[in-house]
Amino acid sequence: MKIKYFLSLITLGCIIFLPAQKIRLDVSDNNISGWEGIISQQENMGNDTVAIKNFLQPLNDSNSETYKILYNTLLANGYANAFDRINEKSNNYYSKSIQSARQSKQEALEIWAILSYAEYLYNFRQMTKVLPVYMSAIEKINQLDSKDILFPGESFMKIGFYMGTIGDNTEALNYLKKAKQFTNPKSANYASILDNMGLYYYRTGDLKKAKKNIEEASSLAKSIGDEVRYAKTLGNLAQIYEGNRDYRTAIKLILEDIEISERNGRNKNSMYAYTILTRLYIAINRLEDAKISAKKADEIAETKSYFKINELEILKLKLHIIYKEGRNGEELLVRRRIDALEDSLNKTDGVLPLNQANWMLQKRKYQHNIDDTQKRLSSVSFWKNVIFVVAVFLILLAVLILMNAKIREKNRKIQTEKRIVEYENAKLRNEQKLLEAHKTLDSQIDFLKEKNIQIQKLHLEIQNIKESKSSSIEKEHGKLDEILKSHLMTEENWLSFKREFKKGHATFYQTLQDSFPEITDSSLRIILLRKLGFANSEIAGLLGITVDAVKKSKQRLKHKLGDKYDLLFNMIVSEN
Template sequence: MRIKYFFSLFLILSTLFFRAQTIQLNSAENNIAEWERILSPKNNLVRDTTAFKNFLEPLRKRNSQSDKVLYNLLLANVHAKAYDRINSVSNRYYSRSIANAKKLDNKALEIWATLCYAEYFYNYRQVTEALPYFVAAIEKINQSDPAQILFPSESFTKIGFYLGTIGDNREAINYLKKALKYTNKNTAEFAKISDNLGAYYLELGDVVNARKNIEIASEVAKSVGDSVRYAKTLGNFGIIYERNHDYANAIKLLLQDIQISERFKAQQNTMFAYTVLARLYIANNQISEADSALKKADLIAKSKSYFKINELEILKLKLEIIYNQKTGGELAVRRRIGVLEDSLNKTDGIMPLNQANWMMQKRNYQQNIASTESELSKQSFIKNLIFVASGLLILLILFIIFNAKSREKLRQIQNDNKIKEYEKTKASNERKLAFASKTLDSQIDFLKEKNIQIQKLHLEIDKIKKSEVFSDDQDQRKLDNLLQSHLMTEENWRNFKNEFQREHSGFYDHLIQNFPEITDSNLRIILLQKLGFTNTEISGLLGITVDAVKKSKQRLKRKLGDKYDLLFQMIAVEN
């Protein structure tokens, strides 16, 4: 494994250093075109060890600060490709490159070095680690003329892809649109940007713009011979069909995507396409085909440590198949999902993505505040503005306090009148019951009236709790006490039960004899329900919640078993 690494590193270093030797020696300070030529990623592998050895010493001895930036940046990129993961060597060279650019006070080099470091973290799924570098690059790039930065198209693209990954699709679209302005239309780069634009529009639910951009990407990719990008556009068209539940056409397009991606050994896209294909098969109830597609996707996902989030998605689809087929293996899949989720919470899982998005939004908010403050030009104007505003604020506070006190006084009078009115109504109802013949009908009327008063009192108490003005707890206590006095007391219950027993003796006797399991609290609910009181009315009269009434009935049903249906029939029978 180590031999393979060193061999790969040697080949890549040979390539870059060979290219750099032919260009670096002619580089000049502040020459953006020359720097772009040196840093161009379009280098062929060159197995020229002599060129590699001859290059190192002269380059290290140069006094040019810009050469130091480029040298460290090239080494960082080479080691990243060779290790194919986050590594301390690349970290060291990227940091040196950025530090040298800052020392040189060259914004163009600093932006590009920062973006390369940010993309390095992003490529290996360290989204939160990438965030501060993307933020630093965005702040500087927004203050710069695109003509004075390195690779404007690639710079805006890197930022756009990152913002899309953390879920800020609108900003991602803005940056990719900027990138298109500096990209030749008849290039693979133009196709890549347009394809991703379409994907971000699709995330926002804008199918029209999504289809339009993916179609452009597909045409350009085909015309310039970028087969892998063309395959990706087919996959994205498939996802559009998936949204419309046209699984047959979606599956057909994904199969074409996979065929091309496999032919050109585009592993990551092949894995993604197989995952989407499996999802489509599951939706189309083609379970065996879905299982086969997931196995192929999983094989690729396990080949790279930074494909964990893809493996997690694959495992979740496997769970769907297990549920569908009722096969074994669920425990093992769930354990692996748990391990992956714990691991991804430190890299590119949901939590880090959300955290990165939140931090980016916070940064935007802070930047907006800073921008607004910078518009206040003179310190004297700010002081005067603060003085005037403070005076107005004091007057406003005094007005609010005075107004609030006036409203509180009026509210107190209104509350007192309402409480007196409720007390008067309660006394009147009780007098009516006392003077009326104590029949069950009069009891029912009395309880109905009580229920109306209870509902009104509940509304008044809720108003006090929700009131934004200064409220007196004494009002609430008075209303609470009045509410308690309306609830069915033991004396009320005894009177009510006696009248019920007298007028519905058959029902009552049958109930007591045949249902000994019924408690006194059950009996209250049953008798009130027999007389037509709803759950809400019962809860009000007994001073309990509606849920408590329902749960009491449920417990009684479990206790009585089959006898509960007989009880329900008895309650439902008209007398």
Template sequence: MSAKKILFIILFCYSFAANAQKLQISTSKNELKNIESILLQEKNFGTDTTALKEYLSPLNKITKYQSIYKGLLANGFSNYYTSRNKTSENYYLNSIQKAKTSHNISLEIWAKLNYINYLYFYRDYIKLTPFLLEIMENLEPLRAEQIINADETYKRIGWILHTFGDYKKSLHYLKLAEKQAVKNTSEYASIINSIGLNYLYIQDYKMATYYLNETAKISSQIHDDVRYAKALGDLAMVSQHKGDFEKAITYLKKDIQISEQNKSDQNTMYASILLAEVLLKNNQIEEAFDFLNKAENIAVTKSYFKKSELEIIKLKLQILKLKNSTENELNLRRRMVAIEESLENEDGDEAINQANWIIEKNNYQESIDEAKNKYEKTLKKFYLIIATMVFSILLLVFVYFLKKYKDRQLQYEEKVKALESEKVKIEQKAHEDLESQIEYLKEKNIQIKNLKKEIENIEKSSFYYLEKRKGKLSNLLQSHLMTELEWNAFEREFEKECSKFYILLNQDFPEMSEPDKRLLLLQKLDFSNNEIAELLEITNESVKESKEKLKETLGDKFKLLFGRFY
């Protein structure tokens, strides 16, 4: 072959490759379809950011597509860094700003959701929430045909709401996505899979099973092996909730096998953790430990798998406790503390994320209402200047007192939340023996005293009207009082540890009332009069009187119970 022919072939191949990498911009009259066509051509250039910019450059030359140019550049740099980075952040925010100036609400929704996907991937739930709320409000009046990639938009919102635990609203958006998605595709399978998971979390196992089986069926038909594996893993969760551990184990082992064959490390990790949990419940401790090691080997490779690594460590510590072993426990606990500290401000615990979601949602709704009020009041200025001046003065006074009211309300709510959090902490502890029961009662006593003190202080402060109207502290105090179930649990543990005393009390003194019996049990454990009074919901003086009456009533029998009275 001649040199000219070889040169021609090389130039032809180069020209073909260059054209293959050229982004095509449609000139259809349907602008929304043009944008969707552009987005379908998004490519991952890995570390070649020069090629990325060259590929996207045609978009930058057209004003109406500059928002898309910035947004896709942001995605490209996110792929390049594989972590949060300032370059991507700047491009995402620039993309949103460009979309706003274009006055194209559909494009603005896309730009914000594109940024949300980035924040969601790196678990910054707090930062993404205001953008999500804006999108949800903007979507409200729009029809599906007015939204860029409507099925993807609805699906993404549904996923995020599921993460925040808002399962009913998540279902609303996912079912909108289901209507828009093309049937028998991977996209459709992922949507109905998410619907099934939401039904699982609201404990509608029948609907959950139906949707997850449909996911598995469609995934198998279209040969989407990874989606099929995920569906099996989710069906395993349904079986686990129903108590069918053997079936759950079978599903999960199949899930892991398929995920490994398809090199889906993330799904392999998730399924291995879930399998370890089920095996642990089924008393297959050694096998559970092996699968945790498999999951850990994947979790340590990515910074955004820290939450999964924390879950793995906690399960390993649980296994060590069951085995009465301390091997590697110190290292595991050190790593656990380090991960918890690093997750504190980014991927915190689910309850914290949900709390932040609610707070952000309420605050944002208040800002919307306030903005609407100001807008309506501004319009009235054109009708009568003098009336507006008077109105403005009144408004300033109103805003001033409203701010003071909100500040007080916020302080009040924060105080209530702090006390509620303390209550949750002690109630979450295990009360498996008498020692832990005593500790629980002591802590409960301290909290009751603190609450009473707070209520006394608040009655003397400017917050009193809030407590009088809402009564949250009083309700919290009531919730601290011992229930019959708690007393029964306490008595069971007392009977185990002090069986002779308990048998003597019941057999020799059957006439004794339940309150007197509880008083004697607490006295036996060296609870002070003040502590007994708080737990029995009586005064300190009543405790002393009850003791004296018991001493008189029981007479010499009393010595069988106590060597001394106080």
């Protein structure tokens, strides 16, 4: 024990007396290129706050106002990384840095400091607070030549990522295209830009460009050894395959994404990937696997306060699994947590703040358009005032219309989602009743008639959705279509039905087998259902075909059987 203690003291002493690493400065560094060289050294700061201050001390000791600006921003960045949350120290140092740069009229440093502050707010999901900060940077950056901007590629990239987050995919793509012009095409940043461009193209519906950009990003990431970016590209490609319902390929890609992300200790990316995997497993009814992947995603989401938006998405997937398994008693607890999270996120990172940020952005664009119009017409004050009043009126009118449309759309979606849950629950109840009734022929008939009622309702619901102008038609149509398909007579249901039919109508069934061997399985389904009194429209609904198809099947059977058809007809309509 004494030896171990002695060795520990020696080790501690060595650590204390080792000279601390410090940032390197040069008198020739006082220009754009030199500042970039200094800033690039922040990767060596580490996460210990004492070490960070010591590392940056040469900047603080300098009499240069420029170096003081660099010191304050880099120190704010260091505290953000060390605390891994919004904190007062970072807030104060960012504020000092921006004010100093503004007062000394050093626009390049001011833009860099503003973007650093914006990235800090963005990383910790302060989505409404960050908008005016980004807009301030955008206004200034658009007035400078690229050669007068610090890290132009990274600067445009940060703006693009934020625009994509708040849903302005067109602007996001515009800024990422600018970022590409100033980024090394063999770098990790270039792969990141391509990957995110692919994601934004996917959101705009341009699947061809989406896949092309993501595949280019994937190839580049692999060639330069950027495993984490490569994993992210696999996850984004999986989403494209998911959209095309190629779930097998999507699952294969997402599992590889998870393996790489976990190997590299990238919990955030692992959480995203497990969330997508849960969604994929639900789509193919692998509910046990879905529960496992949801649990893993949730375990990561609970580790950080700024992962609440991800936790909310995971909880909604868990709720979907509960509905699928018919465990409705567990629904209340999950819904309470969802409501609590949504209430919390409505202040920072939920759908409402993101929509609000997007709306504020559009409003700001309109205001800029109004200002430009006023400048051009400054010599004609009367028309300037008229245009201003009309523009403001139109903006307010557009906002009111937009808000009203969003409220109507939200209410419509809530009602549709409730009806979808009702359809799913009705299906589960009907199947449970069949099990409890031991699948007798009478219970099979009741089961099929109830199914037919649900099928008719679903057809009507799908038709109503098709006629709607909602932006979520495709998603809702897909959910209803899945429920509709699940009501159709599956092979398992058919075998169960046929087994009970044989018991109830043994003589009729045996006569069919002996006297009419030419009857096909598809015709047999129609005959048995007709024997039980189902009309053509009901048969068509249960088998997932049209009424005309039922009639044509009967006509083909009549042609095939010839004179024997009348005998078959009499057998069908006769009482047993």
